[in-house]
Amino acid sequence: xxxxxxxxxATLWRDGRPVYDRGETVCVVGAGPSGLVAIKNLRECGFGVxxxxxxxxxxxxxxxxxxxSPVYGSAHLISSKPFTQYPDFPMPDDWPDYPHHSQVLTYxxxxxxxxxxxPHIWFGTEVVKVEPADGMRWDVTTRSTGGxxxxxxxxxxxVVVANGHNWSxxxxxxxxxxxxxxxxxxxxxxxxxAELRGKRVLVIxxxxxxxxxxxxxxxxxxxxxxxxxxxxxYAPKYVFGRPADQFNDAVLxxxxxxxxxxxxxxxTLRLTVGDPRRFGMRRPDHKxxxxxxxxNSQLIYQVGHGGVAPVPDVARFxxxxxxxxxxxxxxxxxxxxxxGYRPRFEFLAPEAxxxxxxxxxxxxxxxxxxxxxxxxxxxxxxxxxxxxxxVHWQTVAxxxxxxxxxxxxxxxxxFWAGSVAKEPDRRWTGAxxxxxxxxxxxxxxxxxxxxxxxxxDGLAGAKA
Amino acid sequence: MRLIRFEDWAKPIAPVRREVRSATPxxxxxxxxxxxxxGFGHGAWAFAEFWxxxxxxRGFPAHAVSPRGHGGSGDTPRATLRAxxxxxxxxxASLPRQAVLVGHGAGALVVERALARYPARAAVLAAPVLxxxxxxxxALRRNPAGTLPAIFGGRLRLSRRQLFSRATPEAVxxxxxxxxxRASARAQWQLLLHRxxxxxxGDPPVLVVGSPxxxxxPASALTRAARRYGGAPLLFPGMGHDLMLDARWREPIDAxxxxxxxxxx
Numbered sequence: 001x002x003x004x005x006x007x008x009x010a011t012l013w014r015d016g017r018p019v020y021d022r023g024e025t026v027c028v029v030g031a032g033p034s035g036l037v038a039i040k041n042l043r044e045c046g047f048g049v050x051x052x053x054x055x056x057x058x059x060x061x062x063x064x065x066x067x068x069s070p071v072y073g074s075a076h077l078i079s080s081k082p083f084t085q086y087p088d089f090p091m092p093d094d095w096p097d098y099p100h101h102s103q104v105l106t107y108x109x110x111x112x113x114x115x116x117x118x119p120h121i122w123f124g125t126e127v128v129k130v131e132p133a134d135g136m137r138w139d140v141t142t143r144s145t146g147g148x149x150x151x152x153x154x155x156x157x158x159v160v161v162a163n164g165h166n167w168s169x170x171x172x173x174x175x176x177x178x179x180x181x182x183x184x185x186x187x188x189x190x191x192x193x194a195e196l197r198g199k200r201v202l203v204i205x206x207x208x209x210x211x212x213x214x215x216x217x218x219x220x221x222x223x224x225x226x227x228x229x230x231x232x233x234y235a236p237k238y239v240f241g242r243p244a245d246q247f248n249d250a251v252l253x254x255x256x257x258x259x260x261x262x263x264x265x266x267x268t269l270r271l272t273v274g275d276p277r278r279f280g281m282r283r284p285d286h287k288x289x290x291x292x293x294x295x296n297s298q299l300i301y302q303v304g305h306g307g308v309a310p311v312p313d314v315a316r317f318x319x320x321x322x323x324x325x326x327x328x329x330x331x332x333x334x335x336x337x338x339x340g341y342r343p344r345f346e347f348l349a350p351e352a353x354x355x356x357x358x359x360x361x362x363x364x365x366x367x368x369x370x371x372x373x374x375x376x377x378x379x380x381x382x383x384x385x386x387x388x389x390x391v392h393w394q395t396v397a398x399x400x401x402x403x404x405x406x407x408x409x410x411x412x413x414x415f416w417a418g419s420v421a422k423e424p425d426r427r428w429t430g431a432x433x434x435x436x437x438x439x440x441x442x443x444x445x446x447x448x449x450x451x452x453x454x455x456x457d458g459l460a461g462a463k464a
Numbered sequence: 465m466r467l468i469r470f471e472d473w474a475k476p477i478a479p480v481r482r483e484v485r486s487a488t489p490x491x492x493x494x495x496x497x498x499x500x501x502x503g504f505g506h507g508a509w510a511f512a513e514f515w516x517x518x519x520x521x522r523g524f525p526a527h528a529v530s531p532r533g534h535g536g537s538g539d540t541p542r543a544t545l546r547a548x549x550x551x552x553x554x555x556x557a558s559l560p561r562q563a564v565l566v567g568h569g570a571g572a573l574v575v576e577r578a579l580a581r582y583p584a585r586a587a588v589l590a591a592p593v594l595x596x597x598x599x600x601x602x603a604l605r606r607n608p609a610g611t612l613p614a615i616f617g618g619r620l621r622l623s624r625r626q627l628f629s630r631a632t633p634e635a636v637x638x639x640x641x642x643x644x645x646r647a648s649a650r651a652q653w654q655l656l657l658h659r660x661x662x663x664x665x666g667d668p669p670v671l672v673v674g675s676p677x678x679x680x681x682p683a684s685a686l687t688r689a690a691r692r693y694g695g696a697p698l699l700f701p702g703m704g705h706d707l708m709l710d711a712r713w714r715e716p717i718d719a720x721x722x723x724x725x726x727x728x729x
Contacts, residue, residue: 044583044666082473088583088665089557093479093550115562250474385473393467446468453467460465 012155014131019139019153025050026402027140027156029130029347031121032060033108033388034162034379037086038395040115042160045399050154051117054126054145058118059108060164062101068167070188070209070341074216075101077386078208078295080243083445084386086111087393097243127347130159136374141347158374158402160395165343165380165441172339175316180335182320187213187338195334196220202322202332204314206232207438210338211296217336218307225330226299229313231282236297239272244295245385252446258430262287279303281310289431292442293384340438343380353377360440364420365428365451367394373405373416382438384429385445393452400459408463415462419455426451466662477550483536484555485512486527487520496585496724497559500528500708501552501578503569503593504647504655505622507535510568510640510706514713522721527563529555531574534645543648545658549577556582564724568708569593569680570647572689576661583666588720591674591681591705592689595655598682606679617649626679628704631711640709671695671723673716675703698723 012019024047028038031053039049055066064071077084077098084099085091091099091107099107112118122142128151129141138159143151169186177184187209193216201221203214206228217224239247247268251261265288277283279300302308313325321329343361345353353361353369361377362370369375376398379391405412428448433439485508489495498519500511511528519526531548533539540547552574556563565584567575572592579587593599603611603626610621622644628637664670672690676683676699686697700707700716707716 082476087469087472088581090553090581092558093477093554113560114557246474246476249470253470253474396465449467453465456465456467 014133014139014153017151017153019133019155021155022048022050022157024048024157024406026158026160027052027130027138027154028160028162029127029140030054030060030162030164031058031112031117031123032162032164032379033062034164034391034395035060035160036108036112036117037388037392038160038162038378038398039117039120040111041392041395041399042402043115043117043120045403047399047402049120050156051121052125052127052140052142053121053123056123057109058112058121059105061166062105062108064101064105064191068188070166071101072187072190072209072213073192075212077101077104078237078293079245079386083245083249084388087389089114098237127163129153130161130347130352131349132352132372136372138374157406158376160376160378160398161345161348162378163345166341168342168344170340170342170437171337174314177317179319180317180322182333182335184335184337187336188341190336193217193220198222199333200331201225202227202330202335203338204335205338205340206230206294207292207338207340208294208296210336211294211299213336213338214308215296215298215302218302218305221334223309223332224307225309225311225332227311227314227324228282230286231276231284232291232294233266233269233284233288234273234276234299235269235293235295236273237295238297239268249385249446258289262289262431265289273300276300279310282312286434287431289384289429289433289444291434292382292438342437343440358437360437362425364423365394365397365448365455366441366443367398368401368420370421370423373412373420374402376401380441381443381448382441383443383445383448390443390445390448390452393449393456397452397455397459400456404459404463411462415458419458465665471546477547478540479554480532480540480551481538482532482551482555483508483530484527484558485509485516486525487512487516488525489520489523491523492525493523495524497525497527497561497563498724499552499556499559499563499565500526501565501567501571501575502528502530502534503567503571504620504651505534505644506569506571506706507537507643507645509535509643511708513709515708515717518714518717519721524721524724525559527555527559531571533648541648542650544650545574545577545654548574548651549581552578553582556584564588566590566720567592569705570595570651570655573655573658573661576664579664579668580662581665584664584668586668586724587664587670588723589670589672589689590707590716590720591678592672592686593655593681594685594689595658597656598685599680600656602682603680614649614652617652619646620652622680622705626704627706627709629677629702629710629712631702632704632709633711640706669693671720672697673700673707673720674698675700675705675707677702678705680705 028051080097141153200223201217202225214226315323321331428443507530508528516526530537531551566588568590570593572589614620624637670693674686690697
């Protein structure tokens with residue numbers, strides 16, 4: 001293992017600064033769930049790996065100690081274990097169907113130790129710049145987190161970006177927000193239900209986080225309004241006594257047409273959850289599977305107990321109240337905006353990821369840069385199930401692609417030209433998913449894994 | 465490599481109390497943990513007899529798991545090979561470091577399947593019973609009375625003569641045979657009729673060890689098994705099927721550990 005970079009002599013230069021050559025080593029940015037599995041699978045394919053992690057531990061967003069972690073005290077998984085664990089490292093079978101976020105961190109820490117990944121990670125080091133260099137290689141400039149110390153640049157054969165996309169809060173620019181005298185926080189700053197006690201709380205956002213916080217507010221706050229843009233399908237965590245996603249996949253397995261599946265699931269939801277209009281919620285303006293799934297058994301229960309008042313979207317903020325789109329006004333002390341996150345890749349030039357003006361990267365399989373065969377992004381996905389299995393196979397494909405490129409450049413070139421470079425942007429979803437930033441990276445796990453399977457098989461075929 | 469795994473997703477195996485026996489070296493030398501998987505009827509006890517302590521004595525953290533319905537583990541009705549595989553993968557993933565899997569007898573068949581769900585550091589198939597009609601033929605010829613009921617879902621009774629060489633004292637061998645339990649009827653049938661295992665993940669080196677005088681696994685089956693992994697079997701003539709309990713138990717375990725120390729290739 002070669003992780004000590006201090007002894008490498010700098011023979012390369014860039015802008016008057018030395019560049020330390022790391023040979024065939026691959027650089028991984030971030031040691032969250034995507035970074036860890038990237039290290040493991042690259043190592044399994046025989047690559048040396050240097051991973052840079054800005055925080056002091058593994059786990060990324062799942063590590064609640066990290067200042068950028070979005071998890072709150074009560075956060076539990078919304079996909080059951082089989083959909084959440086890495087496919088080659090199961091979670092303990094005596095854990096519950098839907099583990100707590102601290103268990104996910106324990107799981108990731110155990111994964112890192114089991115496969116001995118920590119020696120490859122440079123903790124407390126953040127990546128400042130990733131720039132293309134000669135020979136399709138990459139110069140990665142790093143420094144200590146917080147900007148202390150000198151910057152150093154290393155040259156790598158390839159870069160796998162796994163910096164996550166749920167850490168940079170996105171807050172809509174509401175009219176009059178600055179004049180509002182109450183407290184406004186983004187859900188990423190919400191940690192503990194005690195913050196809600198005795199307050200009148202407005203929760204904005206119908207995503208999974210918004211629903212979770214609304215449920216907690218129902219139990220802790222004096223009043224809770226829950227504002228959503230539209231009506232949603234609220235999937236319960238259990239259907240017919242089984243985790244809902246396991247039931248869904250038992251249906252998926254039958255390979256029924258999408259329309260029939262949508263009808264079947266909507267029927268099931270109508271029977272088990274009921275008509276949302278009866279609870280004063282709006283009727284979904286879309287079919288099921290057309291938005292990111294919301295899994296929450298308790299929201300409707302709390303609405304039924306009067307703890308949560310469902311209200312429409314926010315129109316504008318006033319000094320002491322918030323006006324809603326239906327003209328009514330509510331007077332909260334605390335507004336929690338569960339309005340999601342934006343992906344950010346400050347260390348990369350936008351054209352490297354072929355990003356649009358809005359900042360949406362356009363990548364093959366949401367992972368491979370078409371312009372740079374040695375640049376890949378891991379984990380930039382939103383899925384209708386857990387994300388770890390998808391990232392696992394993504395990084396297997398990345399590692400095998402890089403391996404093929406090194407072993408047989410000619411065939412690798414043909415493979416790239418044939419099945420990556422020209423492949424148009426696709427959505428790996430069966431249903432027609434809403435075209436909002438929330439759904440930029442939305443995939444259906446079966447459609448997406450089928451596409452990855454094709455690529456991995458193609459790589460094996462090109463190798464033979 | 466199969467990415468779409470509806471069975472794993474939609475029908476996860478129910479958990480059950482699991483017996484894992486361990487012997488760990490006094491000083492951690494950084495050697496990989498070894499997880500032993502017993503064959504049908506046997507439990508973790510079969511390895512706890514000699515091999516665990518011996519491996520620990522040579523610096524390897526050694527563990528043995530009893531698949532459900534075996535040894536001290538709980539049981540679930542109609543356990544399948546998939547359920548046994550689940551138990552092995554769970555035990556392997558619970559170890560602090562990437563493990564070596566050692567399967568004996570039909571446990572080797574389970575290990576082959578576990579390799580498709582867990583990237584083991586290396587794997588050893590000891591006297592592997594990989595199933596098929598030839599296995600049944602041999603068993604029927606050697607031990608018709610013990611084998612025939614198994615075809616109808618009864619218990620597969622292995623005899624002392626099948627499992628042990630003459631070097632093992634008769635009373636000792638009888639004691640071991642009395643401790644044998646049974647695999648589920650389903651798993652017994654699956655021994656004959658099962659789909660080929662999915663390819664191993666992580667491309668681990670695989671060693672096959674056995675005895676040409678094994679009365680359960682013919683030498684030709686050992687050669688065939690080893691050839692699948694691009695090698696030749698390591699043979700210990702004169703030993704019975706139960707390599708870990710036979711009078712000369714020390715030789716095969718030493719050979720396995722030597723192979724691991726050389727980097728397992």
